[in-house]
Amino acid sequence: xxxxxxxxxxxxxxLLVAPQMIITLIxxxxxSAQAMWQSVLVEDAFGGNSKFxxxxxxxxLLSDPNYYDSARLTLIFSALVASIGLAVSLLLAxxxxxxxRGASIYKTILIWPYAVAxxxxxxxxxxxxxxxxxxxxxxLHGIGVDFNYVMNGNQALLLVVFASVWAQVSYNFxxxxxxxxxxxxxxxxxxxxxxxxxTRRFWDIVFPLLAPTGFFLLVINxxxxxxxxxxxxxxxxxxxPGQATNILVYKVWNDGFRGQDLGSxxxxxxxxxxxxxLLTFVQFRFVERRIHY
Amino acid sequence: xVENRPWLTFFSHLTVIVGVIIIAFPIWMTFxxxxxxxxxxxxxxxxxxxxxxxxxxYRDVLAEGYKGRPGTVPLYVTLTNSLVMALGVAIGKILIxxxxxxxxxxxxxxLRMIFFWMIFVTLMLPVEVRIVPTYGVVANLxxxxxxxxxxxxxxxxxxxxxxxxxxxxxxxxELTEAARVDGASPMRFFWDILLPMSRTSIAALFxxxxxxxxxxxxWPLLITTKESFYTIVMNVSRQANVVxxxxxxxxxxxxxxxxxxxxVLVVMSxxxxxxxxxxETEK
Numbered sequence: 001x002x003x004x005x006x007x008x009x010x011x012x013x014x015l016l017v018a019p020q021m022i023i024t025l026i027x028x029x030x031x032s033a034q035a036m037w038q039s040v041l042v043e044d045a046f047g048g049n050s051k052f053x054x055x056x057x058x059x060x061l062l063s064d065p066n067y068y069d070s071a072r073l074t075l076i077f078s079a080l081v082a083s084i085g086l087a088v089s090l091l092l093a094x095x096x097x098x099x100x101r102g103a104s105i106y107k108t109i110l111i112w113p114y115a116v117a118x119x120x121x122x123x124x125x126x127x128x129x130x131x132x133x134x135x136x137x138x139x140l141h142g143i144g145v146d147f148n149y150v151m152n153g154n155q156a157l158l159l160v161v162f163a164s165v166w167a168q169v170s171y172n173f174x175x176x177x178x179x180x181x182x183x184x185x186x187x188x189x190x191x192x193x194x195x196x197x198x199t200r201r202f203w204d205i206v207f208p209l210l211a212p213t214g215f216f217l218l219v220i221n222x223x224x225x226x227x228x229x230x231x232x233x234x235x236x237x238x239x240x241p242g243q244a245t246n247i248l249v250y251k252v253w254n255d256g257f258r259g260q261d262l263g264s265x266x267x268x269x270x271x272x273x274x275x276x277x278l279l280t281f282v283q284f285r286f287v288e289r290r291i292h293y
Numbered sequence: 294x295v296e297n298r299p300w301l302t303f304f305s306h307l308t309v310i311v312g313v314i315i316i317a318f319p320i321w322m323t324f325x326x327x328x329x330x331x332x333x334x335x336x337x338x339x340x341x342x343x344x345x346x347x348x349x350x351y352r353d354v355l356a357e358g359y360k361g362r363p364g365t366v367p368l369y370v371t372l373t374n375s376l377v378m379a380l381g382v383a384i385g386k387i388l389i390x391x392x393x394x395x396x397x398x399x400x401x402x403x404l405r406m407i408f409f410w411m412i413f414v415t416l417m418l419p420v421e422v423r424i425v426p427t428y429g430v431v432a433n434l435x436x437x438x439x440x441x442x443x444x445x446x447x448x449x450x451x452x453x454x455x456x457x458x459x460x461x462x463x464x465x466x467e468l469t470e471a472a473r474v475d476g477a478s479p480m481r482f483f484w485d486i487l488l489p490m491s492r493t494s495i496a497a498l499f500x501x502x503x504x505x506x507x508x509x510x511x512w513p514l515l516i517t518t519k520e521s522f523y524t525i526v527m528n529v530s531r532q533a534n535v536v537x538x539x540x541x542x543x544x545x546x547x548x549x550x551x552x553x554x555x556x557v558l559v560v561m562s563x564x565x566x567x568x569x570x571x572x573e574t575e576k
Contacts, residue, residue: 003462005469006401007479016396017408019389020449026434027446028415031426038426092312095305109313111564112320115556117508119530123549124319126533127326133542135322138338169316198301227421231510235530249421253511256425269422276417 032273038266057267066243067251067268074248077161078225085165085221086214089172094202096173097180107177114170118163118228122235125163149237153244156237160245163236164229172217179213180206219279226275248272320553326546327351334542350547359532359544368551371525375507376555378443378524382506383499385448391491394457395483399469416451420512428515438519447505447512453498460494461487496566500559507556525552 039057041050061067096106113121128136131148140147149156183206191201230249233239239246239254246254252272256265322341326334329344355372358365396402397409420427427446436442464487472482513524514531523531529548560567 003398003466003469005466005473007399007469007473007482009400009479010402012479013396013400013402013405016392020393020412020454021408023389023445023449024411024415027427027430028418028423028449029411031423031430032418034426034429035423088312092309095308095312098302098305099309106309106313108561108564109317111560112557113316115504115560116320116553117510117526117556119508119510119526120549120552121319123529123533123545124323127542127546128319128322133335133337133339135337135339135341166316166319198298223419227419230421231508231526231530234510235533238534252422253424257515262425265425269425272422273418276419276422277414280417 035266035269035273038262039270042263053263057263058271061264061267061271069243070246070248070251073157073243073246074226077157077229077245077247078222080161081164081168081225081229082218082221084161085168085172086217088165089169090176090210090214092169093173093176093180094206097177110173111170113166114174116167117231118167119231119235121163121167122160122232125159125166126236129159151241153241156241156244160229160232160236164225164232167232168221168224168228172221175213175217176210179210183209219282222279223276226272226279323546323549326542327550329543331539331541331543334546335539339542346543350543351551354544354547354551358528359541359548361541362532362535365532366520366523366528368525368528368548370521371523371528372551372555374440374443374513374522375524375526375552377440378509378513379503379506379556381440381444382447382509383502385444386450386453386502387495387498389448390450390453391457391488391495394454394461395487397454398458398461399479399482412449412451412454414451415449420447424511424515431516437516438522440522442516443513443522443524444506447509450502453502456494456498457491460491464490493566496563500563500567503559504556 040052040054042053042056092110096103096110099106116124128134129147129149131137131150134147137147147155149159187205187209188201191205196204226247227249229247230253233245233247233250237245239250248268249272252265252268255261255268259265322339325340325343327350328347329340330346330349333340333344353360355368358367393408393412397405431437431442431446434442436445468486469482472486477485508526509524510526510530513522513527517523517527525548529545529552532545532548
């Protein structure tokens with residue numbers, strides 16, 4: 001992916017990349033390097049003195065059952081958020097794509113949650129499911145279900161998943177719809193003339209052609225579930241009750257700022273960074289390959 | 294429509310309508326709660342239809358914030374801060390990434406690939422995973438409690454640079470050749486040809502980055518201690534987490550409404566351009 005025709009200038013390109021490079025170095029690379037450095041230090045209880053301890057922070061982290069619980073929780077949580085979010089938005093996009101009349105009204109409403117911040121989405125869902133005044137809790141009580149996310153860990157997790165999916169559905173919907181609309185109608189018509197029904201056409205033509213969009217969204221949604229849902233958790237449950245919704249990204253913040261355990265928090269940061277690097281490489285290899293076809 | 298299948302069409306409408314109702318319900322309830330008084334919102338079941346206190350609630354919240362709580366901020370202050378932050382982030386990101394993408398696509402220079410990879414790596418390091426040290430850097434630079442601190446650390450963006458790069462790569466080489474034959478300097482080519490062609494990409498990115506800036510929660514929470522620098526999203530979340538014997542749900546939900554209205558307006562008013570920009574960059 002290179003241009004054949006380029007300009008020949010000696011200093012201009014450096015000048016053009018300078019602003020971004022300076023900000024990247026100061027606010028991305030320097031703190032990331034510090035996170036790596038702090039992850040191999042231990043500060044004593046009185047602050048000030050820190051001691052180099054090799055990988056002790058990582059060892060104690062990886063032998064801490066709490067960390068495993070949080071990691072397992074994050075895995076379940078991310079899988080739920082990404083899969084439900086993608087499935088719901090794909091269904092809505094495919095159906096909305098079929099509709100001609102009234103489609104723009106539907107679209108306008110479906111886009112709305114994109115404008116709602118995850119932290120505000122948490123507040124909204126917390127209101128709907130508030131144990132004393134929540135309307136959904138009241139309705140559920142009517143059919144004999146007791147829902148109290150403040151006390152029940154599984155229900156809290158379920159609520160955080162719903163709120164997170166709700167806040168992300170619009171974004172997925174927009175991309176899926178854009179992807180659907182870029183599929184040539186002639187392909188669909190040709191298949192219809194050959195006698196393929198709507199289900200067959202979807203799985204054999206639409207779905208494969210939508211795969212690039214789907215994969216891109218899968219990675220975006222996984223990153224969102226891993227990191228972007230911080231605001232939802234912070235607004236709704238603060239990791240509780242107990243450790244029921246204490247996902248990794250919330251734990252980094254909780255241990256670092258509330259618990260003041262810098263070494264452990266930095267070690268967690270480094271592990272999360274490695275995870276993100278892995279995921280992003282998958283995405284980038286894919287995006288680059290996609291350009292060729 | 295390829296063929297007429299009434300049942301499938303009916304089923305499509307049904308699915309979309311159910312989806313729309315579920316998705317709109319939390320927003321409807323928020324709006325309803327923002328139009329009642331405190332006492333009404335403390336009884337279960339809460340009303341499903343708007344009341345008569347709309348103007349009163351919005352006026353109170355804008356002028357005084359969450360009435361009766363210590364340390365509360367008038368909402369017009371947090372709205373202004375959020376607006377400054379979101380605009381600063383959106384415009385800043387577009388400015389610095391369009392010129393760096395231009396440099397990376399249209400020039401050959403040593404270090405080019407190194408710069409490219411350095412920008413790429415930032416994609417994997419969102420602020421949430423390096424919270425503590427980033428806070429340290431910003432504190433050392435004396436940028437706590439300032440607009441510069443709210444905006445500048447967030448404007449380095451791999452996403453925007455990649456979208457512009459992607460778009461520039463799709464611009465025909467003939468245009469560049471013609472410009473060079475006519476003796477146009479690189480910057481002339483950038484201003485007169487590339488920039489006007491990038492309009493839809495810029496519009497799409499503006500929406501995405503405005504929303505990104507507006508949605509920031511952790512960053513303002515970290516670096517602001519003075520109430521005069523609070524942003525609306527973090528403020529709503531803070532107020533929601535205060536445990537109260539008699540919470541004013543009406544005021545809290547009014548604040549939540551105000552926290553989503555500006556980004557909704559941006560998305561709605563630029564919906565056409567935004568979707569077209571997405572489709573174009575998708576190619």
